[in-house]
Every structure is written in structure tokens, then in C-alpha cells.
Amino acid sequence: MSFTTRPLSELLGVEISGLDLATPPDEASFARIKSLFEANSLVVFRDQRFTPQQHIDFSRRFGELEIHVQHHFHLAGHQEILIVSNETREDGKPLGLADAGRYWHSDLSYKAEPSLGSLLHAQTLPPVEGDTLFVSMAAAYDALDDATKAQIEGLTAVHDYSARNVAQQAKSSLRPGLTADQAKTVPPVTHPVVRIHPATGRKALFVNEGFTTHINELERPQSDALLRRLFEHMIQPQFQYRHRWQAHDLVFWDNRATIHLATGCPPHLARTLYRTTVKGDRPIGPQDRAAA
Ligand code: SIN
Numbered sequence: 001m002s003f004t005t006r007p008l009s010e011l012l013g014v015e016i017s018g019l020d021l022a023t024p025p026d027e028a029s030f031a032r033i034k035s036l037f038e039a040n041s042l043v044v045f046r047d048q049r050f051t052p053q054q055h056i057d058f059s060r061r062f063g064e065l066e067i068h069v070q071h072h073f074h075l076a077g078h079q080e081i082l083i084v085s086n087e088t089r090e091d092g093k094p095l096g097l098a099d100a101g102r103y104w105h106s107d108l109s110y111k112a113e114p115s116l117g118s119l120l121h122a123q124t125l126p127p128v129e130g131d132t133l134f135v136s137m138a139a140a141y142d143a144l145d146d147a148t149k150a151q152i153e154g155l156t157a158v159h160d161y162s163a164r165n166v167a168q169q170a171k172s173s174l175r176p177g178l179t180a181d182q183a184k185t186v187p188p189v190t191h192p193v194v195r196i197h198p199a200t201g202r203k204a205l206f207v208n209e210g211f212t213t214h215i216n217e218l219e220r221p222q223s224d225a226l227l228r229r230l231f232e233h234m235i236q237p238q239f240q241y242r243h244r245w246q247a248h249d250l251v252f253w254d255n256r257a258t259i260h261l262a263t264g265c266p267p268h269l270a271r272t273l274y275r276t277t278v279k280g281d282r283p284i285g286p287q288d289r290a291a292a
Contacts, residue, residue: 106206116280158189
């Protein structure tokens, strides 16, 4: 299968055109897509008109799929799809997670084995706004000064979904609380602050404003100060790519190498996307490498 590619920014992102994913890519095309994904951290497939099942089938080729803890927002009949939406159903209840990603985060970094990547498919887009911003966490790491690199090399941080959910509930009545059983499935977890990408071997920052609560090895004030400094550093415009959605885009990003932020749109403008999330592996840091 032939398709054309075009870089989307200097640091991350490549656009793929001329490929219809409703027909499963052959092995050679799939291998090319996978290596574009790993090298560029984000791939945009234009004009994909496939069904939810075809979306799931394509996603599964990258690994097992996650079932999101917010069960109310699964697509009916397709629990692998999380609905990201500001629309409401006929009964007035939210159709999907309305405030999904309205803070910088890496999907599922709060799990012991965080997501490899997410595939978000545009269903309904607002005529203006609604962009998604992505950051290259490898570029952000590379740009740190040597003293900071040495300081964070062996540190680990806690990531916690429940803490984020409580914070979001305080901001939005559309965000449901977790049941006790759901909360048990997302206990706080610890990950290295610097992560080595399993495919490319590149070092990247692996903390995010969304889910990282503190650094284990530091007292709380020092931890807060360091995290604040890293958060400010990594979201600088030179590390970002802004995705301006086009109809039927499928965007596939690497959660091991990026963070992202949904910039939002006025509430009267409908915005709905379907997301699958591919399972990943336990993050490895320089300290794990040294111990191995
Ligand atoms: C997400 O974080 O998965 C949603 C991103 C978006 O809605 O742009």
C-alpha cells in the first residue's frame, strides 16, 4: 500500500495521506507506520471514515487495549472506545468525558503500566477552536541544563488518577466521582522522572501536571518547587505541536514520549471524538538500566 508523509513540526508529528484504514494495512505498510510513529511520536491519518470496530481493530495491532475506568463514557457495544465529548444525550446526561485532557497529561500515566499510545478519531468538530497541543518530552528533556539532568536522573514520582478526578470534580459538575470499586483499580503508582523509550532508547521527562502529585525522594516543598519548574519548562512553545483538527482525522500519539492538552471550545459548539488507548509497559528509568 502506498501513502505519502509530511512532517508536521520540527520536533514531532508526521502526516500520512492516501491511506484508508478501513482496509487493514499489509505487514510492510504497518511496519512503516509503526516506525514513523516511534520516530515522530505522533502520526496524523487524514480523512479516515472507518467504523468504531475498524478503529478498534487497527488500534489492536499495536497492543492490547485499555478499558477506561470511567465506564459511563464507553461507546455502547464497544467498551474499548472512550467518548470524549462536550455534547449531552437525550436524557440530558453527558455523552462523554467533557473535560478530558483539559490539563497537560500523558494518558494513563497513573497506571503501573501506562499507555503506549492513544488513537483519537474526530466525529464532530467545532468550526473554531478545539485544538489539541502536544509536547515532545524528549526535546524538553534534552533542553534541560546539565545540573537539572543530574538532579532528576535517579528520582521517582507518584502518579494518581483519584487525586486528579477529585480536582476536576471541583471544577465541573459533568465529572462523575469514582465508585469505591473503580477507585481500587487506580491506586497511586511510582514511575521514574526520566523515562527511557523502549523503542528508540531516547530519554524523556515522564512527569505531568495532570497526574503527577509528588517526587518520592524530596520533602513536599522541594518536590512542589521542582515539579513546578519542570512543568513550566516542558510546556514552552518550542517543544509544542498544535493539532488543528480536520474532519475525520485520526491522531495517534506516543504517551511514552509526549504530553498533551485539549485547549477546549465554547460549550455551545459540539465536539466529539472517539479514543482507543493501547496498553504499554512499565516505564524504565536510567536507575533501572544501571541496576540491570
Ligand atoms: C484526551 O486527552 O484524550 C483528549 C484530547 C482532546 O480532546 O483533544
